[in-house]
Amino acid sequence: MTSGAHTEVTVSPSGAGGPEKALLRFLTCGSVDDGKSTLIGRLLYDTQLVLEDQLTVLERDSRKHGTTGEELDLALLVDGLQAEREQGITIDVAYRYFSTQRRAFIVADTPGHEQYTRNMATGASNCQAAVILIDARKGVLTQTRRHSYICSLLGIKHVVLAVNKIDLVDFSGERFHHIVADYLGFAKALEFSSITPIPLSARYGDNVIRRSEHMRWYEGPTLIEHLESLDVEEEIEEKPFRFPVQWVNRPDLDFRGFSGTVASGRVRPGDRVVVAGSGRESTVSRIVTADGDLAEACAGDAVTLTLADEVDVARGDVLAQADSRPEVVDQFAAQVLWMIEEPMLPGRSYLMRIGTRFVPARITSLKHKTDVNTLEHIAAKTLQLNEIGFCNLGTATPVAFDPYAENRETGAFVLIDRFTHATAGAGMISFGLRRATNIHRQALLVDKTARARLNGHRPAILWFTGLSGSGKSTIANIVERELHALGAHTYMLDGDNVRHGLNRDLGFTDADRVENIRRVGEVARLFVDAGAIVLCSFISPFRAERRMVRELVDAGEFVEVFVDTPIEECKRRDPKGLYARALEGKIKNFTGIDSPYEPPESPEVVLETRDGPEQAARRVLDALREQHIITY
Amino acid sequence: MTTTTTLSRTQLSQHLKRLESESIGILREVVAEFRNPVMLYSIGKDSGVMLHLALKAFYPSKPPFPLLHIDTTWKFRDMIRHRDEVAARYGLKLLVHTNPEGLARGINPITSGSQLHTQVMKTEALKQALDKWGFDAAFGGARRDEEKSRAKERIFSFRSAGHVWDPRNQRPELWSLFNTKISKGETIRVFPLSNWTELDIWQYTRAESIPVVPLYFAAPRPVLERDGQLIMRDDERLPLRPGESLQMRMVRFRSLGCYPLSAAIESTATTLDDIIAEMLATRTSERSGRLIDSDEAASMEKKKRDGYF
Incomplete structure (x- = not known):
């Protein structure tokens, strides 16, 4: 039993005067092998936050579970739940608290393996900085890239590159500089505002709290010095005022206040505000707190506002600066991280929480997913647990938001499974799609139907899909010639031609293929609107994109023509010599060779090889007559 | 401070x-x-x-x-x-x-x-x-x-x-x-x-x-020493074991629960300032006085x- 008379504390918690730095929340990323838990254990131990009785338990546990032989295993200080202590892994996000004289810290200790991407994202969502661990012996690894990408995606601006276990490479400056150069080369694209590399040894404490005597060549700060001085004075207070209403405070008939936490910006009595959804404006009359009315409230303050006018305001509404409003839309594009075992299904209804609002929402399309290891874009139809995808979403009613890159508070959402209530996905909004519902489309006097009447036929997209060399363009050309002869208005969009102009910036990765088809689909839709029969001849290997184009136009206006020529036949024909070069490895991502082709499930027309081009074209024309697109 | x-x-x-x-x-x-x-x-x-x-x-x-x-x-x-x-x-x-x-x-x-x-x-x-x-x-x-x-x-x-x-x-x-x-x-x-x-x-x-229970502040209280911990005898229900005796000691509590399960610490901290100063210097965690936590890690x-x- 201690009497409390000891005074050996060298680093005491804050509150003892001096210029105060605001609380810093940072996360540590790295896998257990990188020494992440050891680093946090070291921070707690060296800031004297490990107390006598905890030390006794630690000594006992070190003998039982430890991996450091006779020494204290500091990692055991932080690995909390029984299961992970026994397996030697960190499976959840743990929060640690320590402070120095200059600053209080909250550490989100997150697991590093790919299967815990969601845990890392969870930790990152509330952090201002990240400490990314690298094992000095191993250098920049796939996981380093993954951790950095997730930090960047979640909007973290400040990164510490902790090159750990520097003792195991003889405290080599050369090794350190090599790793740093390697990392900076890769991290350029991630738009961090600061990257601070620090060589350290968590196990022995070098450059964590105590400056290392083994690395005279290193003149930068220790980890704690850097964290203490890191400026995260976010411009969040300078951003436009946003106030998601959390609770309507109505103690009696005379008082009606709106309680909530200022998400961004600042507010003073007299400020003009708008209810973002309805567009109704009013003036802030009071900022009420239990400690008296305030002259101003800033981002992060939990207050109660009263308004000068009787406007309709409820939980879920956003009060915003009247002259700088958030977007209000029911369709937007966002990065979505999937967090449950059951895959994300486009079209399924989830409950979206954005701010204080719950609203039914669907993912209308998944444009691509991102490989968290290579950052490559990959076409996909669903997201599995821990996968990140770029999606379009639609909500049942319009919601107010700011892009996540501009405002983390008003640009983030979660998706909740409507049956299990599990938190299924987390999203960061990139931009609105259908710009503001209050912009009305110009009513058109001449529409598609009117043009069709004049043309004497209905407009349509004839979508020819199939492998390279299957004969798509040949057949499409004959079909167009015949249609023209019949007096139909036609236009041909051909893969090669489009790629020379409109899409010349696109390559052949899956993501670019998706974008290629998206653009072609939009152009085709305009032609349909103009009343034409537009023939599109594209390999278009993915069902999702063909479906996307199909959904752009009205039912019956999309005719999918599958030119089903077997790959052997295509290779034999090889009219442009492409297969030969792909097989030699000179062309990457070639459909049918090293990139997949997904055959249509229910195309309107299937053309087989034995048909020959003229016969095939006739079958297409017959199909158009059956669908009443042409009547002659 | x-x-x-x-x-x-x-x-x-x-x-x-x-x-x-x-x-x-x-x-x-x-x-x-x-x-x-x-x-x-x-x-x-x-x-x-x-x-x-x-x-x-x-x-x-x-x-x-x-x-x-x-x-x-x-x-x-x-x-x-x-x-x-x-x-x-x-x-x-x-x-x-x-x-x-x-x-x-x-x-x-x-x-x-x-x-x-x-x-x-x-x-x-x-x-x-x-x-x-x-x-x-x-x-x-x-x-x-x-x-x-x-x-x-x-x-x-x-x-x-x-x-x-x-x-x-x-x-x-x-x-x-x-x-x-x-x-x-x-x-x-x-x-x-x-x-x-x-x-x-x-x-x-x-x-x-914020008002707190006076037990957080040090005062002379009747305690007995049991298994290395100081237990306050708050009423007659706590029997003394052979060899145990009550002593008036200057003690306080860092954590409060059922009195036979809450160990006191010796302290002279009689104000909130004293408590905070004591905390900054202390080398024992708060729950060490909680007898119910220590069975297993x-x-x-x-x-x-x-x-x-």
């Missing part, structure tokens, strides 16, 4: 202001989303801060939920007195529940052992009370810095039907976008003080002049799985 004891709100440190706002946001969120919330009031310093935050969160309304105290009948008499005073002062509804079966079976911390006593008189009693009044959300004053398995606790801790806590089935909490949706029979325990440390609690208590995790707060 400053010695002022009447700091007003504007002098709260940035750090405490942030913690205060975060907690107020959590309290409001529960009231806005749940049908029938309750605040577990355990009378200690953390409960004191939590209640103070609730008074602020809903001002000028009163906190729109009752307080619930699970009375094991073994709390310090000072605690019960403080509890009744606080409820009366703020005009709050106070519900008190004791496990009737446990009482009938004569479960007590002395002869039944701390584990059984805690299981029956605290954990079971709490579940009974939540079921009895049909609460769907319960605030607790637990902090993540108290104990290792608490470090991973969510702010909104999900309990399936039967109050079961499954550490593998907790919801990720991103940003402050809490998932408050539950199905019938499921409940949520909410910890508004998750991100506070023990030092934060005391500094805030001082800054806001993961004992808190086990108790939580059973439904303990």
Whole structure:
């Protein structure tokens, strides 16, 4: 039993005067092998936050579970739940608290393996900085890239590159500089505002709290010095005022206040505000707190506002600066991280929480997913647990938001499974799609139907899909010639031609293929609107994109023509010599060779090889007559 | 260290202001989303801060939920007195529940052992009370810095039907976008003080002049030494073992529970300033005086799985 008379504390918690730095929340990323838990254990131990009785338990546990032989295993200080202590892994996000004289810290200790991407994202969502661990012996690894990408995606601006276990490479400056150069080369694209590399040894404490005597060549700060001085004075207070209403405070008939936490910006009595959804404006009359009315409230303050006018305001509404409003839309594009075992299904209804609002929402399309290891874009139809995808979403009613890159508070959402209530996905909004519902489309006097009447036929997209060399363009050309002869208005969009102009910036990765088809689909839709029969001849290997184009136009206006020529036949024909070069490895991502082709499930027309081009074209024309697109 | 004891709100440190706002946001969120919330009031310093935050969160309304105290009948008499005073002062509804079966079976911390006593008189009693009044959300004053398995606790801790806590089935909490949706029979325990440390609690208590049970301050008290711990004999129910004797010692408590299970520390700290100064110098963790935690390193995790707060 201690009497409390000891005074050996060298680093005491804050509150003892001096210029105060605001609380810093940072996360540590790295896998257990990188020494992440050891680093946090070291921070707690060296800031004297490990107390006598905890030390006794630690000594006992070190003998039982430890991996450091006779020494204290500091990692055991932080690995909390029984299961992970026994397996030697960190499976959840743990929060640690320590402070120095200059600053209080909250550490989100997150697991590093790919299967815990969601845990890392969870930790990152509330952090201002990240400490990314690298094992000095191993250098920049796939996981380093993954951790950095997730930090960047979640909007973290400040990164510490902790090159750990520097003792195991003889405290080599050369090794350190090599790793740093390697990392900076890769991290350029991630738009961090600061990257601070620090060589350290968590196990022995070098450059964590105590400056290392083994690395005279290193003149930068220790980890704690850097964290203490890191400026995260976010411009969040300078951003436009946003106030998601959390609770309507109505103690009696005379008082009606709106309680909530200022998400961004600042507010003073007299400020003009708008209810973002309805567009109704009013003036802030009071900022009420239990400690008296305030002259101003800033981002992060939990207050109660009263308004000068009787406007309709409820939980879920956003009060915003009247002259700088958030977007209000029911369709937007966002990065979505999937967090449950059951895959994300486009079209399924989830409950979206954005701010204080719950609203039914669907993912209308998944444009691509991102490989968290290579950052490559990959076409996909669903997201599995821990996968990140770029999606379009639609909500049942319009919601107010700011892009996540501009405002983390008003640009983030979660998706909740409507049956299990599990938190299924987390999203960061990139931009609105259908710009503001209050912009009305110009009513058109001449529409598609009117043009069709004049043309004497209905407009349509004839979508020819199939492998390279299957004969798509040949057949499409004959079909167009015949249609023209019949007096139909036609236009041909051909893969090669489009790629020379409109899409010349696109390559052949899956993501670019998706974008290629998206653009072609939009152009085709305009032609349909103009009343034409537009023939599109594209390999278009993915069902999702063909479906996307199909959904752009009205039912019956999309005719999918599958030119089903077997790959052997295509290779034999090889009219442009492409297969030969792909097989030699000179062309990457070639459909049918090293990139997949997904055959249509229910195309309107299937053309087989034995048909020959003229016969095939006739079958297409017959199909158009059956669908009443042409009547002659 | 400053010695002022009447700091007003504007002098709260940035750090405490942030913690205060975060907690107020959590309290409001529960009231806005749940049908029938309750605040577990355990009378200690953390409960004191939590209640103070609730008074602020809903001002000028009163906190729109009752307080619930699970009375094991073994709390310090000072605690019960403080509890009744606080409820009366703020005009709050106070519900008190004791496990009737446990009482009938004569479960007590002395002869039944701390584990059984805690299981029956605290954990079971709490579940009974939540079921009895049909609460769907319960605030607790637990902090993540108290104990290792608490470090991973969510702010909104999900309990399936039967109050079961499954550490593998907790919801990720991103940003402050809490998932408050539950199905019938499921409940949520909410910890508004998750991100506070023990030092934060005391500094805030001082800054806001929050009343605390006098047992936190050092005073001469009748204690006996048992298994290396100082136990205060609060009433006649605690029998002396052979060789034990009561001595008046200058002691205080860092953590309050059932009196036979709460060890005192020797101290001369008679003011909040003294307590904070003592804390900054101390080398023992707060829960070391809690006799119920020390059986095994993961004992808190086990108790939580059973439904303990």
